[in-house]
Amino acid sequence: MYANVFANVCNLILLFFDMKKEITTLKMLAQNLNLSISTVSRALNDHPDISDDTKIKVKNLAKSMNYIPNIFAKGFRKHKSNIIGIIVPNITHYFTATIVRGILEEASKQGYRVIISESNNDVIKQNEMLNTMIQFGVDGILASLTKMTKDIDNILPIIDTLPFILFDKVSDKIPCTQITINDEEAAFNVVEHLINIGKKRIAIIKEREFSYNSEKRYAGYLKALKEHQIEIDEKIILSVDDISLQHGKRMANILLSIKNRPDAIFAITDSAAVGVIQTLNKFNIKIPEDIAVVGFSNSKYSTIIEPKLTTVDQPGNTIGKTATKYLIKEIENDNTNDIATSKTVEVKTQLIIRESTFKIS
Amino acid sequence: MYANVFANVCNLILLFFDMKKEITTLKMLAQNLNLSISTVSRALNDHPDISDDTKIKVKNLAKSMNYIPNIFAKGFRKHKSNIIGIIVPNITHYFTATIVRGILEEASKQGYRVIISESNNDVIKQNEMLNTMIQFGVDGILASLTKMTKDIDNILPIIDTLPFILFDKVSDKIPCTQITINDEEAAFNVVEHLINIGKKRIAIIKEREFSYNSEKRYAGYLKALKEHQIEIDEKIILSVDDISLQHGKRMANILLSIKNRPDAIFAITDSAAVGVIQTLNKFNIKIPEDIAVVGFSNSKYSTIIEPKLTTVDQPGNTIGKTATKYLIKEIENDNTNDIATSKTVEVKTQLIIRESTFKIS
DNA sequence: TATTTGTACGCAAACGTTTTCGCAAACGTT
DNA sequence: AACGTTTGCGAAAACGTTTGCGTACAAATA
Numbered sequence: 001m002y003a004n005v006f007a008n009v010c011n012l013i014l015l016f017f018d019m020k021k022e023i024t025t026l027k028m029l030a031q032n033l034n035l036s037i038s039t040v041s042r043a044l045n046d047h048p049d050i051s052d053d054t055k056i057k058v059k060n061l062a063k064s065m066n067y068i069p070n071i072f073a074k075g076f077r078k079h080k081s082n083i084i085g086i087i088v089p090n091i092t093h094y095f096t097a098t099i100v101r102g103i104l105e106e107a108s109k110q111g112y113r114v115i116i117s118e119s120n121n122d123v124i125k126q127n128e129m130l131n132t133m134i135q136f137g138v139d140g141i142l143a144s145l146t147k148m149t150k151d152i153d154n155i156l157p158i159i160d161t162l163p164f165i166l167f168d169k170v171s172d173k174i175p176c177t178q179i180t181i182n183d184e185e186a187a188f189n190v191v192e193h194l195i196n197i198g199k200k201r202i203a204i205i206k207e208r209e210f211s212y213n214s215e216k217r218y219a220g221y222l223k224a225l226k227e228h229q230i231e232i233d234e235k236i237i238l239s240v241d242d243i244s245l246q247h248g249k250r251m252a253n254i255l256l257s258i259k260n261r262p263d264a265i266f267a268i269t270d271s272a273a274v275g276v277i278q279t280l281n282k283f284n285i286k287i288p289e290d291i292a293v294v295g296f297s298n299s300k301y302s303t304i305i306e307p308k309l310t311t312v313d314q315p316g317n318t319i320g321k322t323a324t325k326y327l328i329k330e331i332e333n334d335n336t337n338d339i340a341t342s343k344t345v346e347v348k349t350q351l352i353i354r355e356s357t358f359k360i361s
Numbered sequence: 362m363y364a365n366v367f368a369n370v371c372n373l374i375l376l377f378f379d380m381k382k383e384i385t386t387l388k389m390l391a392q393n394l395n396l397s398i399s400t401v402s403r404a405l406n407d408h409p410d411i412s413d414d415t416k417i418k419v420k421n422l423a424k425s426m427n428y429i430p431n432i433f434a435k436g437f438r439k440h441k442s443n444i445i446g447i448i449v450p451n452i453t454h455y456f457t458a459t460i461v462r463g464i465l466e467e468a469s470k471q472g473y474r475v476i477i478s479e480s481n482n483d484v485i486k487q488n489e490m491l492n493t494m495i496q497f498g499v500d501g502i503l504a505s506l507t508k509m510t511k512d513i514d515n516i517l518p519i520i521d522t523l524p525f526i527l528f529d530k531v532s533d534k535i536p537c538t539q540i541t542i543n544d545e546e547a548a549f550n551v552v553e554h555l556i557n558i559g560k561k562r563i564a565i566i567k568e569r570e571f572s573y574n575s576e577k578r579y580a581g582y583l584k585a586l587k588e589h590q591i592e593i594d595e596k597i598i599l600s601v602d603d604i605s606l607q608h609g610k611r612m613a614n615i616l617l618s619i620k621n622r623p624d625a626i627f628a629i630t631d632s633a634a635v636g637v638i639q640t641l642n643k644f645n646i647k648i649p650e651d652i653a654v655v656g657f658s659n660s661k662y663s664t665i666i667e668p669k670l671t672t673v674d675q676p677g678n679t680i681g682k683t684a685t686k687y688l689i690k691e692i693e694n695d696n697t698n699d700i701a702t703s704k705t706v707e708v709k710t711q712l713i714i715r716e717s718t719f720k721i722s
Numbered sequence: 723t724a725t726t727t728g729t730a731c732g733c734a735a736a737c738g739t740t741t742t743c744g745c746a747a748a749c750g751t752t
Numbered sequence: 753a754a755c756g757t758t759t760g761c762g763a764a765a766a767c768g769t770t771t772g773c774g775t776a777c778a779a780a781t782a
Contacts, residue, residue, distance in 0.1 A: 075769095438739045438741085440767085
């Protein structure tokens with residue numbers, strides 16, 4: 001309160017004497033030191049043409065006069081904003097949020113700001129956001145796609161315009177560097193773990209074909225079964241449009257109703273797995289003795305549900321950081337998506353074994 | 362793949378003919394129409410001095426030439442970035458994420474971008490971020506404070522510099538408009554609900570004094586007890602530094618160990634409440650018959666834990682949206698935090714009754 | 723001594739937009 | 753006819769920074 005009143009009084013005084021709260025510019029520094037603006041600019045940017053003496057003088061004065069470079073003038077001149085744009089489908093997902101955190105950390109460490117948009121899995125919105133981001137002069141874009149990877153026509157023109165990197169929800173149809181987890185290997189490990197604890201009839205709840213991650217995990221599932229010579233039964237391979245807790249419940253009911261019940265259920269998402277567990281609990285089916293359950297993500301839910309859920313930990317922080325590192329490298333080398341430099345980086349996951357598969361004696 | 366190859370070929374051709382992929386500017390539009398740059402600018406900005414005829418001509422050409430105003434030049438000239446900064450302690454909290462979503466929606470609707478920073482409840486970091494945001498020329502700042510509201514000295518100078526609004530974790534020591542939930546009333550309703558279902562000895566697990574929200578909720582707790590003439594027992598009023606699931610467990614153990622056990626526990630956070638429930642479950646204590654439990658936030662956990670948790674729903678989306686609305690209003694009226702316009706807006710919450718208090722017969 | 727090389731700095735243009743001021747023509751009023 | 757007012761537009765400055773080029777002086781080389 002008092003502080004505000006005081007500040008207002010100050011403003012009045014400033015107004016009275018017609019003193020604008022002046023922002024220090026290069027010009028003012030130059031005048032103060034009897035140097036030219038260009039010399040001051042170069043001194044601050046450590047240009048080799050400038051002697052150490054003057055560099056020190058300039059920098060000291062700049063500090064004492066609280067000089068802040070005008071970001072607009074700079075960006076205007078250099079066509080660089082030091083802002084990177086990021087697009088995610090849903091920022092409220094815990095895993096997504098951890099990736100965002102990784103991005104924020106790395107970006108801020110390297111002197112970049114981050115502007116965020118949410119696509120809500122809406123392709124139209126996603127494209128709008130890409131465009132407005134470019135309009136806003138971001139130096140590069142980090143994106144996690146909507147599930148409908150089919151619609152990539154609007155993305156292809158972009159990747160030749162400015163640095164563009166995909167993470168998490170990627171697509172092999174877009175030629176740019178991609179940071180993702182080793183979905184296939186992770187799923188393989190899940191299924192192998194189930195086999196190792198003696199399960200022989202392993203169901204999977206996955207998404208339909210359009211989902212890149214889901215297909216990869218499904219591939220891992222198939223590979224593990226084949227490698228262990230377990231026959232594949234399509235009756236216990238279930239696909240849903242939107243993998244959620246509700247659908248997890250529905251699918252669990254379906255699996256319970258078939259004559260030859262599975263002895264394990266691999267839901268490719270933690271929330272679906274939670275739905276499965278809740279349903280099994282309702283019918284007093286013993287987990288993991290009767291049916292074991294595995295999820296994917298190591299979300300917070302996995303330790304809250306009873307029994308605690310075996311799942312796959314995805315290091316969101318690492319994904320965010322590496323994606324950002326690659327993007328900034330591309331920005332600063334001015335490679336707008338060169339095929340030669342495009343990489344696919346797979347970040348290691350870890351199987352977290354908990355009660356939903358462990359209590360086998 | 363092919364698209365990329367094609368684009369590369371295009372670039373080669375462009376290079377060969379020394380055609381830079383020119384970005385259309387006002388100048389180019391002006392030349393094309395035999396008008397001055399100023400007229401074109403005014404036409405696009407719907408300046409009254411310009412005839413409708415030329416406005417239409419200009420706008421049409423602008424569209425067909427795919428004119429995008431240079432954001433840097435604009436910001437440079439107008440000292441306006443159309444970017445707002447937001448600072449939150451922890452973006453991975455579901456409730457925080459929903460607020461962020463609300464902010465993103467409203468901001469994008471009004472033509473603003475959002476840059477985000479995470480303070481991780483670190484006051485030093487928070488101040489750094491505030492400063493770099495200002496450096497980056499944001500038009501205003503939306504902040505949710507760290508828990509240590511004591512350290513506000515660095516914030517006071519800022520609020521006179523540019524529009525600044527607090528949300529969720531606010532502080533009445535900072536004179537600016539604040540958007541928050543009605544913590545006190547919400548807690549009051551919680552406790553009254555517990556009383557209504559017959560509970561007479563209601564414990565609370567809260568944070569220490571530094572936490573603004575916690576103190577408000579505690580005030581509501583006290584008020585409800587007083588109003589119903591229930592005596593206050595300090596032995597069942599527990600404070601922790603950091604309200605988490607682990608501490609919820611610890612506090613539950615403490616409450617179970619005292620001679621005169623409570624018959625209800627109000628944890629001022631869902632995660633703590635989950636810890637409480639897990640502990641009660643471990644000891645086979647009947648919820649809610651023996652001890653009822655209430656949390657706060659309506660997080661995802663509350664429907665996953667068994668029994669499902671009674672809690673308070675906080676409309677994050679609404680908070681985010683209203684905060685953004687007020688901020689943009691301040692930005693566009695150029696009121697940098699005027700006492701006269703400062704408001705405290707309280708968003709209504711809703712008590713969600715679930716099994717952890719409901720099954721009383 | 724004459725020439726080259728290197729060092730340290732200044733001049734001025736340029737980036738694209740907005741905006742103040744000014745001006746001419748057209749119009750309206752006495 | 754003489755005067756103001758309005759309408760529609762242009763010229764040019766300004767915002768703060770970077771950068772290519774020029775240059776003066778000193779040092780090094782021939």
